[in-house]
Amino acid sequence: MEKQMANDETLLHEYLPVLGMEQFTAASTAMLLGEDSPALAAGRAFGVQTLSGTGSLRVGAELLNKQLNYTNFYYSVPTWENHHLVFVNSGFTSPRTYRYWDAKARAIDFEGLIEDLRNAPENSVILLHACAHNPTGCDPTHEQWEKIADVMEERKLFPFFDSAYQGFASGDLDQDAWAVRYFVQRGFELICAQSYAKNFGLYNERVGNLAVVVSDPSVVQTLRSQLTWIVRGMYSNPPAHGARVVTNVLANKQLFDEWKDHIKAMSSRVTAMREALRAELVKLGTPGNWDHIVKQIGLFSYTGLTQRQAEYLIQEYHIYLLKSGRINVCGLNPSNVQYMARAMHDAVTK
Numbered sequence: 450m451e452k453q454m455a456n457d458e459t460l461l462h463e464y465l466p467v468l469g470m471e472q473f474t475a476a477s478t479a480m481l482l483g484e485d486s487p488a489l490a491a492g493r494a495f496g497v498q499t500l501s502g503t504g505s506l507r508v509g510a511e512l513l514n515k516q517l518n519y520t521n522f523y524y525s526v527p528t529w530e531n532h533h534l535v536f537v538n539s540g541f542t543s544p545r546t547y548r549y550w551d552a553k554a555r556a557i558d559f560e561g562l563i564e565d566l567r568n569a570p571e572n573s574v575i576l577l578h579a580c581a582h583n584p585t586g587c588d589p590t591h592e593q594w595e596k597i598a599d600v601m602e603e604r605k606l607f608p609f610f611d612s613a614y615q616g617f618a619s620g621d622l623d624q625d626a627w628a629v630r631y632f633v634q635r636g637f638e639l640i641c642a643q644s645y646a647k648n649f650g651l652y653n654e655r656v657g658n659l660a661v662v663v664s665d666p667s668v669v670q671t672l673r674s675q676l677t678w679i680v681r682g683m684y685s686n687p688p689a690h691g692a693r694v695v696t697n698v699l700a701n702k703q704l705f706d707e708w709k710d711h712i713k714a715m716s717s718r719v720t721a722m723r724e725a726l727r728a729e730l731v732k733l734g735t736p737g738n739w740d741h742i743v744k745q746i747g748l749f750s751y752t753g754l755t756q757r758q759a760e761y762l763i764q765e766y767h768i769y770l771l772k773s774g775r776i777n778v779c780g781l782n783p784s785n786v787q788y789m790a791r792a793m794h795d796a797v798t799k
């Protein structure tokens with residue numbers, strides 16, 4: 450695709466519009482909400498091209514805080530470590546947290562999560578990971594999402610989805626957008642930060658989309674003006690190259706299908722490595738239950754290793770993981786998975 454683009458003499462280095470390439474934002478918003486989304490058909494959903502997921506989060510947070518006067522904001526414990534800074538810098542000076550991870554059960558602390566949402570003041574913004582929760586690798590089930598939506602509706606909470614891994618959780622773009630689409634179908638207004646860093650491997654091109662869904666199409670124009678003002682004062686307009694790559698792929702059936710196959714291959718490999726690691730641990734008789742490794746989804750796994758055990762792996766085995774015990778499953782392959790399991794076994798039993 451990039452070679453083809455290099456020979457295209459019609460491509461210029463002119464500035465893009467402040468809100469980005471329309472073809473890109475339309476294709477991206479449709480990928481999130483579904484081609485046949487009634488919200489899109491009703492003209493009450495649109496997108497703004499942003500500087501990858503982070504830029505999307507920042508523009509969305511500024512819209513909510515500075516233009517729409519939302520003041521309370523919640524993120525999960527744990528979450529991607531940059532969420533705090535991005536939202537504080539956008540004006541949400543005292544972010545609050547909701548419980549997410551039950552370290553003992555190595556699963557979502559669903560009761561804690563619901564209780565914290567129930568206690569959130571009306572009009573709080575709730576940051577939700579659309580899929581492949583970073584760092585735990587644990588996503589709510591459909592039933593749990595339904596419950597979350599019930600509480601958020603009852604408490605009048607505003608959903609801000611972060612979709613940094615669409616396609617990388619289940620291998621299927623539609624399945625990974627299930628939660629966002631469900632909230633839209635339930636009638637929520639919401640925004641969603643989409644990143645193409647991982648699923649397109651376009652990390653340094655900074656390609657993202659901020660998808661906005663409202664109830665009343667007549668407010669779209671005003672929102673676009675407010676967003677224009679935010680972007681104008683922050684970086685004027687977005688870069689073109691990565692967005693052109695994504696648009697060319699999403700708009701071409703053959704390339705789109707090929708990309709979907711790549712995503713599937715990638716997520717199947719991650720799933721196979723999760724299974725291999727669990728199988729090795731079981732074979733070694735490593736104390737504890739390791740089912741959470743295969744129940745988790747996406748690139749990351751909260752292994753359940755303690756900080757001391759994580760440090761032991763780094764020092765003794767040169768296996769580099771976070772002190773929280775989080776590993777990136779992409780780092781595993783058939784030649785090193787046994788080494789990993791033996792190291793974990795040693796750390797747990799020593």
Ligand code: PMP
Pocket residue numbers: 500501502503504529578583611613644645646652657
């Ligand atoms: N959200 C989450 C949950 C992430 O894990 C990441 C990247 N690690 C991002 C957003 C943003 O990434 P980027 O700005 O590179 O798209």
